[in-house]
Amino acid sequence: MHELSIAQSILEIVLREAEKQKPARVVAVGLKIGALSGIYADSLEFGFDAIKKGTPLEECRLEIEEVAIRGQCHQCGHVFDVRELLFACPLCASGSIELKHGQELDIAYIEVDD
Amino acid sequence: MSKTIELKKKVLSENDALAAELRATLGEKGIFSLNFVSSPGSGKTSLLERTLRELKDELNITLVAGDVQTENDANRLIAAGGEQVKPLVTGGSCHLDARMIHRLLPEINLDNTDLFIVENVGNLVCPSGYDLGEDMKVVLISVTEGDDKPLKYPSMFRRSSVMVINKIDMLELCDFSMERVRENALRINGDLKIFETSCRTGEGLEEWYAWLKEQVKQKKA
Ligand SMILES: Nc1nc2c(ncn2[C@@H]2O[C@H](COP(=O)(O)OP(=O)(O)OP(=O)(O)O)[C@@H](O)[C@H]2O)c(=O)[nH]1
Ligand SMILES: [Mg+2]
Ligand SMILES: [Zn+2]
Numbered sequence: 001m002h003e004l005s006i007a008q009s010i011l012e013i014v015l016r017e018a019e020k021q022k023p024a025r026v027v028a029v030g031l032k033i034g035a036l037s038g039i040y041a042d043s044l045e046f047g048f049d050a051i052k053k054g055t056p057l058e059e060c061r062l063e064i065e066e067v068a069i070r071g072q073c074h075q076c077g078h079v080f081d082v083r084e085l086l087f088a089c090p091l092c093a094s095g096s097i098e099l100k101h102g103q104e105l106d107i108a109y110i111e112v113d114d
Numbered sequence: 115m116s117k118t119i120e121l122k123k124k125v126l127s128e129n130d131a132l133a134a135e136l137r138a139t140l141g142e143k144g145i146f147s148l149n150f151v152s153s154p155g156s157g158k159t160s161l162l163e164r165t166l167r168e169l170k171d172e173l174n175i176t177l178v179a180g181d182v183q184t185e186n187d188a189n190r191l192i193a194a195g196g197e198q199v200k201p202l203v204t205g206g207s208c209h210l211d212a213r214m215i216h217r218l219l220p221e222i223n224l225d226n227t228d229l230f231i232v233e234n235v236g237n238l239v240c241p242s243g244y245d246l247g248e249d250m251k252v253v254l255i256s257v258t259e260g261d262d263k264p265l266k267y268p269s270m271f272r273r274s275s276v277m278v279i280n281k282i283d284m285l286e287l288c289d290f291s292m293e294r295v296r297e298n299a300l301r302i303n304g305d306l307k308i309f310e311t312s313c314r315t316g317e318g319l320e321e322w323y324a325w326l327k328e329q330v331k332q333k334k335a
Contacts, residue, residue: 002208002209002239002240005207005209006125006126009125009126009128010125013123013125013127017119017121021119027116030118031125036268036269036272037243037269038239038240038242038243038269038270039243085265085268085301085302086301087272087301087302087303087304088301088304094304095300095301095303095304095305096304096305097304099272103243103269103272103273105124105125105126105243106122106123106124106125107121107122107123107124107125108120108121108122109118109119109120109121109122110118110119110121111116111117111118111119112116112117112119113115113116114115114116
């Protein structure tokens with residue numbers, strides 16, 4: 001349900017971009033999806049494939065890169081990968097962490113074919 | 115020949131821009147704002163009803179009651195004494211977005227608002243990515259839902275600043291450990307401020323009211 005509205009937003013953004021690239025065609029969209037974005041890649045692809053039909057992006061595929069969760073400790077500045085949902089600094093054990101990566105829901109690039 | 119063109123655009127950039135605008139508008143007026151999220155039925159409306167009854171003489175509270183289908187929650191909040199309550203029926207959407215709030219703004223008297231609260235649609239997944247321009251998200255969890263909720267829905271607990279553990283009057287009836295839920299929540303978000311409440315008996319609500327009043331005061335300063 002939610003992935004469908006995200007797919008819709010992606011479609012709208014890329015359609016606008018595709019207009020600028022004419023006569024070249026957009027053949028792929030590169031997405032970065034954080035492990036903590038709350039978005040499931042499979043459902044997103046499913047949704048996108050359903051709504052692209054009948055649009056200029058009918059032949060366009062998604063290339064999804066999943067981004068791991070990375071945090072920085074507010075206490076000691078250490079930067080680390082968050083594993084098994086343990087949001088604590090492996091050096092000083094502080095639980096006060098700023099997220100550097102993992103919440104992404106970004107369109108990284110488009111690939112066009114002329 | 116194909117070529118790759120960098121875009122580096124957030125999918126929700128339009129929502130984020132509207133949310134930033136809302137945040138600035140509320141900020142200029144010194145209004146403290148909250149976005150209430152939880153599973154369906156954890157007690158968002160109940161906590162807001164109690165809060166209205168208790169604080170309505172001290173604070174001007176404006177409420178937006180999001181719901182998929184009905185205006186029931188808005189009507190409950192009006193019955194509880196809410197003077198500025200706006201229903202927001204999404205007609206199927208599983209989350210509120212910044213545009214929906216933005217659209218309501220002309221109907222809201224911000225000069226007569228100290229505290230602005232949005233009750234989101236009951237859902238622990240979809241609302242997490244949609245910034246509504248709030249100062250903080252408050253996530254509710256009730257003791258009947260299981261103490262592993264924070265681990266199942268990390269995105270929501272990570273993005274929240276406050277967790278309210280509600281329905282503590284039902285603790286004996288459930289295999290719910292207060293210690294485990296705190297441990298699980300703090301594992302996801304070590305900065306979470308935690309309250310334990312019962313909207314039925316009123317237990318724990320004094321702390322919640324005191325905190326809320328303090329936040330409103332600080333925002334005005
Ligand atoms: N025993 C007990 N019941 C509660 C408490 N808080 C809420 N309830 C009951 O739980 C049910 C759901 O409460 P609501 O306040 O409607 O929950 P909600 O989160 O607003 O629900 P949605 O808006 O549908 O997501 C109601 O029957 C409430 O009376 C509590 O602290 N203790
Ligand atoms: Mg409700
Ligand atoms: Zn550290």
